[in-house]
Amino acid sequence: MVQVKSPYWQKVVDDAQKHPAVPGLEKIPFFTMAPMEAVTDSVFRRVVAKAGGPDVYFTEFTNARSITHPKAKFTVQGRLYVEESEKMPVAQLWGNRPEDFEAASYDLKERGYEALDLNMGCPAATVVKNGGGSDLIRHFEDAKNVIAAAKAAGLAVSVKTRLGFNQIDTFEEWIPFLLKQDIPLLTVHMRTRKEMSKVPAHYEYIDRLIALRDEIAPNTLLQINGDIKDREDGLELVRQHPGIDGIMIGRGIFENPFAFEITPREHTLDETLTLLRMQLDLYDQFTAKFGPMHFQKLKRFFKIYVRHFSYASDLRVALMDTTNTTQVRELLDQFDKQWAAQKASDTIAITTK
Ligand SMILES: Cc1cc2nc3c(=O)[nH]c(=O)nc-3n(C[C@H](O)[C@H](O)[C@H](O)COP(=O)(O)O)c2cc1C
Numbered sequence: 005m006v007q008v009k010s011p012y013w014q015k016v017v018d019d020a021q022k023h024p025a026v027p028g029l030e031k032i033p034f035f036t037m038a039p040m041e042a043v044t045d046s047v048f049r050r051v052v053a054k055a056g057g058p059d060v061y062f063t064e065f066t067n068a069r070s071i072t073h074p075k076a077k078f079t080v081q082g083r084l085y086v087e088e089s090e091k092m093p094v095a096q097l098w099g100n101r102p103e104d105f106e107a108a109s110y111d112l113k114e115r116g117y118e119a120l121d122l123n124m125g126c127p128a129a130t131v132v133k134n135g136g137g138s139d140l141i142r143h144f145e146d147a148k149n150v151i152a153a154a155k156a157a158g159l160a161v162s163v164k165t166r167l168g169f170n171q172i173d174t175f176e177e178w179i180p181f182l183l184k185q186d187i188p189l190l191t192v193h194m195r196t197r198k199e200m201s202k203v204p205a206h207y208e209y210i211d212r213l214i215a216l217r218d219e220i221a222p223n224t225l226l227q228i229n230g231d232i233k234d235r236e237d238g239l240e241l242v243r244q245h246p247g248i249d250g251i252m253i254g255r256g257i258f259e260n261p262f263a264f265e266i267t268p269r270e271h272t273l274d275e276t277l278t279l280l281r282m283q284l285d286l287y288d289q290f291t292a293k294f295g296p297m298h299f300q301k302l303k304r305f306f307k308i309y310v311r312h313f314s315y316a317s318d319l320r321v322a323l324m325d326t327t328n329t330t331q332v333r334e335l336l337d338q339f340d341k342q343w344a345a346q347k348a349s350d351t352i353a354i355t356t357k
Pocket of ligand 1: 038039040041042043063064065096123125126164193229230231232252253254255256
């Protein structure tokens, strides 16, 4: 078992071992939900928790500079907000100026965060143009300085990155470089920046990453990300590559809100619509606190909850025409009346394979 230098991540590893034993695995990996912009805010994290959430959550990314910048710091409050009942997530930041990360680390600590993840993989043009995200893969020294600065407040500082910027073989230099920065956790999305999410994740390099980690930084946890659908899928990947410590799941949650469930079972449409109702309520509370959000952003979630039920296709279509949460609730009430009997009895194995 890896001895982690960070108490935060050591606890994550230890707590994962409390889950039921997994056939074929000596060590149970921890599971995390990937940071996703406009998705993994406090509202959605609480919905996922209700559905049987992961061991660790990550916030959507926040510009390191904006956290303490006098003009921007108010606009990022919602991104960093954590509700009392929540497990404290890992805060993810992007940027490239060490002084921003240093200031942000103190601010995050004051907010109660214990861990801070640095985004070194985002392919978005606006981020790359500003020297952040995957651009750091082309600027090793900036990456090093940012990591060092982020450690200022004593938070557990981890890195999430890709295999390379344009070329896959960049990882042979980039990953060893990161492993030498004394970080407790390295997460690798198994693609290059150029590949975006257009090609299958390159699992063929996992064993090489494990070998590099074992050789250079045996105390650094290695987390694999990319195309992993759910817990079962992740466990299978770890059976094939037992050196993996953690599994990060992003888009799998769009196909199955129960992706992190420890013991997968069938779910009724009633259950998934209950999650949708919960999201509507939390969304209303959130917008009352932090101001209106684009309703379009909420709409992208609707299909998560009704996608597996063919007789609900009319509902799915109608939901897309709504413009506020009241209309959504009205539609759900109508649907409840129309399909009461069927909805309660129909179960479906929500599987993403
Ligand atoms: C809508 C969306 C938003 C994302 N936002 C972030 C982000 O804020 N920070 C980050 O490191 N990665 C972000 N990503 C990338 C994911 O964290 C993850 O690396 C990627 O989706 C691959 O994993 P998956 O195949 O499990 O989805 C985002 C991905 C999506 C689909």
